[in-house]
Amino acid sequence: MRFSGSSLWCRAALLAAMMLAVPMAQAELPSDIGLKPENVSLPPMSKHWVWVNDMVFPHMSDGQIHLFDGDTGRFLGMVSTGYSGHGVLSPDGKTLWSAETYFSRHTRGTRTDVVTVYDTSSLKVTAEISMPPNRGSSIPVVGVSGVTDDGRFLLTYNFNPAQSVSVVDTRANAFVGEVETPGCALVHPSGPRSFFSVCADGGVMTVVLDDTGHVVSQSHTDPIFDMTKDPVTEKPIRIGDVWYFVTFDGDIRPLHANAKGVTALPAWPLFSSEEKKAGWRPGGVLQLAGHAGHKRLYAIVHQGPRDSHKDGGRTIHVYDLESHARVQTIRTQHPVGVIAVSSDDHPLLFAASPEATDLYVYDARSGKLRRTVTEAGTSIMYLNTR
Amino acid sequence: MKWLDSIIEGSTRSLARRSSRRGFLGGLGALLVGAAALPLLPVARGAERAAAKPAGTAADPGDPATCEYWRHCAIDGFLCSCCGGTQTSCPPGTEMSAVTWIGTCHNPADGKDYVISYNDCCGKSQCGRCFCNRNEGDSPLYQPGQSNDYNWCSGNSSANIPYHCSTARIVGVAE
Numbered sequence: 001m002r003f004s005g006s007s008l009w010c011r012a013a014l015l016a017a018m019m020l021a022v023p024m025a026q027a028e029l030p031s032d033i034g035l036k037p038e039n040v041s042l043p044p045m046s047k048h049w050v051w052v053n054d055m056v057f058p059h060m061s062d063g064q065i066h067l068f069d070g071d072t073g074r075f076l077g078m079v080s081t082g083y084s085g086h087g088v089l090s091p092d093g094k095t096l097w098s099a100e101t102y103f104s105r106h107t108r109g110t111r112t113d114v115v116t117v118y119d120t121s122s123l124k125v126t127a128e129i130s131m132p133p134n135r136g137s138s139i140p141v142v143g144v145s146g147v148t149d150d151g152r153f154l155l156t157y158n159f160n161p162a163q164s165v166s167v168v169d170t171r172a173n174a175f176v177g178e179v180e181t182p183g184c185a186l187v188h189p190s191g192p193r194s195f196f197s198v199c200a201d202g203g204v205m206t207v208v209l210d211d212t213g214h215v216v217s218q219s220h221t222d223p224i225f226d227m228t229k230d231p232v233t234e235k236p237i238r239i240g241d242v243w244y245f246v247t248f249d250g251d252i253r254p255l256h257a258n259a260k261g262v263t264a265l266p267a268w269p270l271f272s273s274e275e276k277k278a279g280w281r282p283g284g285v286l287q288l289a290g291h292a293g294h295k296r297l298y299a300i301v302h303q304g305p306r307d308s309h310k311d312g313g314r315t316i317h318v319y320d321l322e323s324h325a326r327v328q329t330i331r332t333q334h335p336v337g338v339i340a341v342s343s344d345d346h347p348l349l350f351a352a353s354p355e356a357t358d359l360y361v362y363d364a365r366s367g368k369l370r371r372t373v374t375e376a377g378t379s380i381m382y383l384n385t386r
Numbered sequence: 387m388k389w390l391d392s393i394i395e396g397s398t399r400s401l402a403r404r405s406s407r408r409g410f411l412g413g414l415g416a417l418l419v420g421a422a423a424l425p426l427l428p429v430a431r432g433a434e435r436a437a438a439k440p441a442g443t444a445a446d447p448g449d450p451a452t453c454e455y456w457r458h459c460a461i462d463g464f465l466c467s468c469c470g471g472t473q474t475s476c477p478p479g480t481e482m483s484a485v486t487w488i489g490t491c492h493n494p495a496d497g498k499d500y501v502i503s504y505n506d507c508c509g510k511s512q513c514g515r516c517f518c519n520r521n522e523g524d525s526p527l528y529q530p531g532q533s534n535d536y537n538w539c540s541g542n543s544s545a546n547i548p549y550h551c552s553t554a555r556i557v558g559v560a561e
Contacts, residue, residue, distance in 0.1 A: 058514050060549070083547065084537070107511050107548040137537035137547055138527055160540050161485050161530060185528045198528045227529060234526040234535075307521040 042076055042121055043069070045093055047344035049076070051384035052352070052359060053087050053140055054377035060084065061106060065098065065384075066377055067123070070348040070361045073373045077123045081116070084137040086144040087384050089120075090170075091151045096120050096384070097170070099145045099156040101135055115154055115168050127173045131166050134158040134178070139285060140382040141234050143186025143197075150192040153213050157186050157197075165197070167213040176213035181205055184220075186234060188243055190257035198234070202227040206261045224264050225253060233309065237288045237297070239321065244297060246270070246288060248309045250281045252297070252324075268324040270299055270317060279303040283311040284337035285354055285381050291341050291364065295321040298330075298339055298349065298364075312337030312353055318367075330367035332360065340383035352380040441473060447495050450554070453518035457502050460489025460522050462534035463552035466507055468516035473554045476507035480550045483508050483538045487531060489523055490560045501557040506549055508539030513551040 048070040056062050063085040067076040081087070082100035089096055096118040104110040113135045117127040136159030138144065145156040147170070154168040158178065165187050167176040184197035184205040193209045193216075202223035208216040225232045225245070232245040232253055242265065245253040254265040271280045282288070282299050289298040302313030312335045318328035336351040347364035359376035362369055441450045448455040450473035451465060457473060458465070470477035483506040491502050525532040539549045 058512055061511060101547060103548070108509060111546055133546075137540065137549075139535040141527065141535075143527075159530070159536060161536075163530075185530065200529045227525070231526055231529070234528055307524065310519070310521055310524075 039122075042123070045120065046071065047342045047386060048348050049385070050340065050342075050348075050350045050359070051087055051089070051096065052377050052380055053081075053085070053382035053384065055084075055140060055354075055379040055381045056377075057354075057379040061103075063100070064377070065096070068359060068373055068376065070342070070350065070370075073361065073371045075373075075376075079116075079118050079123055079125075084135065084140070086140045086156075086382070088145050088147050088154065089384050089386050090147065091149070093386050094120055095126075095151075095170075097145070097147065097154050099131075099135060099154075101133070101137065115156065117170075117173065129168050129173050129175055131156070131168065131175045132158075132178065134160045134162075134164065134166070136160070141186070141285070142236065142382075143188055143234060146187045146189045146195065148189055148192050148195070148209070152192070153209060155187040155189065155195055159185070163197075165195070165207070167209065169213050179207055179215055179218070181207070188236070188238070188257065190241070190243075190262075191259045194257075194259035196255075196257055196262055198225070198232070200227065202231075204255070204262045206257075206259070208259050219261060221262065224255070224262070233282075233287070235285070235287050237290045239290045239292045239297075244288065244290065246282050246299065248281065248306055249276060250301075270301065270319070270326075279305065281306075281309065283309055283313055284339070285310065285312075286338040286340065286383060287312075289339045289341040289349070290321070291347050292343065293345060294347070294365070296327075296341075296364075297321055298341060300336060300339055310337075316349070316351070316367075328367060330362065333369070334358070334360070336360065338380055338383060340385045342385045350383055350385065352376060352383070354379050354381055356380075445495050446493070451516060453516070453520065455554070456493055457491050457500070457554035457556070458518055459491035459520050460487075460502065460524055460532075460534060461504050461552055461554055462519045462521070462524075463504075463506065463517070463549070464513040465516035465518055466513070466551040466553045469507075469513035469551040471507060471551065471553065475553065477510075477513070477551065479510065480507040481509045482506070482553070483540065485541050486538045487534055487536065488557065489532070489534075491522070499560040501560045503553075503555045503557045504534065504538075505553045505555060506538040507551050507553065508546075509548055510550045511548060515551075 052066040054064045061083045063081040065087045066078045081098045082102045085098045085100045087098050098116050102112045111133040113131045113133040115129040119126045156166045158164040164178045164180045181197045184199035187195050189195045196206045202225035203221045205220045210216050230247045230249045236243045236245040243255045250270040251267050256263040284300040287300045297319045299317050314332045316330040338352045340350045342348045349362040349364035351360040359373040361371045450467040476482045486505045489502045
């Protein structure tokens, strides 16, 4: 409210109002002690919530996942996820699982690996499931852990450096066992009882489980990806039954995946040949995002040499998943290396940089920046949306 | 240098320097499958006694406490040279990982390519000094032996997981 120098009447009115308010201002405030409830309840779950996985790289033993409401930018709460935590949301969104590592003396002592179960309506720990201490510790990409399509079995990638996958029964809250995946890394769910891992030779191992979480079958394909000439990154996204992988040079290599195995679908490029010659390529940590209903794929892109494949950018290209045409370009004010899109019909695009602390919230359809959330994290590496 | 960031997209390179981090080696199986063209030397390399080697010499040019040092072409982590150690040895009280990832770096002094083993030093929290991420020849996590996004403080009996810093040790001339 601003007054001009001549608005004396307004000043007089304000003075009168202040005088009237004096008795109210002098009244003592009631005690807060004993006030119930002592904890704020979360608002109803929203598709515009985003779970910001913060690796806290300077202090990795203090991993965190922060919850924000994209519609308001409000910080709703957080959970602590120990060393190398990695969040996975249940299909109904009511549960957040996080595979975590702890040491009895913070950075030494007895190592304990657990899946911690969080209630997303209260952010309280409701269960803790112990596993053999074999979890891999890495950049928290999508395949570090995952859940079967029906939410029954949580799958976590092990690397010590032998490779395997731990299976956890989320109904019994119990560790089931380990599936050896020699030469193959990460977990990519492909149905209610199946997942696949990508192998160093470019082949794919499909694992099928029974209703107790034990292995029914394990199969290995011949090389599908050329991991020497133009490798696929370990940063694919899943839309329906298709996992969309992207190569260092910017070709989408889709895999249709289910319990029967994987089928390579036709590849398509993110860039024209001229753009590729000019050095355009995808980059970032969480560099792809998608929207199933709108049939859209979002990719962070930049110009740089082959070894810039982890670099973020200020450009997000949007592609039509049916025509493969680039239908939109979103320019960001700051470099971003992490993106995710909510699944609702009015989706939000969340973007962040691992080296910055802000979270940017865009209208995913118009590409307009709706808000910037400051102090969203220290090392933002991964986002959970639904 | 925010002004620089606004000039070119390439400036986002600095973003990746901090965004990828931990590197280690892959499982033995992965290494055997995926890195057949390279010597199988990185595995169990850390148990060797590290001899102090002079750097900043005509034969080994550059400052090991800088990201630009030639051996750092595929490193991802805090430089042990800034953490109380050297490019070949761990800081006091930490333990070298027995497994690791490798890169191939060009020595400008003799014009040869060398296989570099980036053994992590483990057992304390992060050093927090001289973070450096360069990704020449870096592979996805699917190919562990050349991926610097794993935490290679893994598999040691007494230094299992807590990561402190990374060394850059010459394995030999790449063939």
